Amino acid sequence: MTEVITYDERHFPEVKALWQEAFPDDAPWNAAETAIAEKLKLQPDLLLVAVDGDRVCGSVMAGYEGHRGWISRIAVSRSHRNRGVGRDLLAEAERRLVGLGCVKINLQVVETNAAVVEFYQRSGYRIEPRISMSKLVRR
Numbered sequence: 001m002t003e004v005i006t007y008d009e010r011h012f013p014e015v016k017a018l019w020q021e022a023f024p025d026d027a028p029w030n031a032a033e034t035a036i037a038e039k040l041k042l043q044p045d046l047l048l049v050a051v052d053g054d055r056v057c058g059s060v061m062a063g064y065e066g067h068r069g070w071i072s073r074i075a076v077s078r079s080h081r082n083r084g085v086g087r088d089l090l091a092e093a094e095r096r097l098v099g100l101g102c103v104k105i106n107l108q109v110v111e112t113n114a115a116v117v118e119f120y121q122r123s124g125y126r127i128e129p130r131i132s133m134s135k136l137v138r139r
Contacts, residue, residue: 018057018058023075025112046093057080058086066101069106071090071107072107
């Protein structure tokens, strides 16, 4: 049985390994050392892990800027996929965002990971016609 809890520093090695498994071709600025350190500076209670006993089997980062919420970095270990872990992580992140006053939650799916779109659609998310843009402002 898994439980979704707030991330703690003791979870770092397992979250790092999970992200390397889930996002093998990820950009360097998304590395666990960088992303987690930055997330812990702002809304650390929106960095969640799913644990099975004392082992991390999933994670999600969420954020709220006062207007919209965002879901990112949701990952579930291969050993725990199709068991509801992703659904539970998403539900808890949504619950926490709503508790902050959030009325709309956004997420992005990279084109190479389009297989997860159905998962999000089953969770109530809809594809919106948008052009996603970004700018790397520091290295």
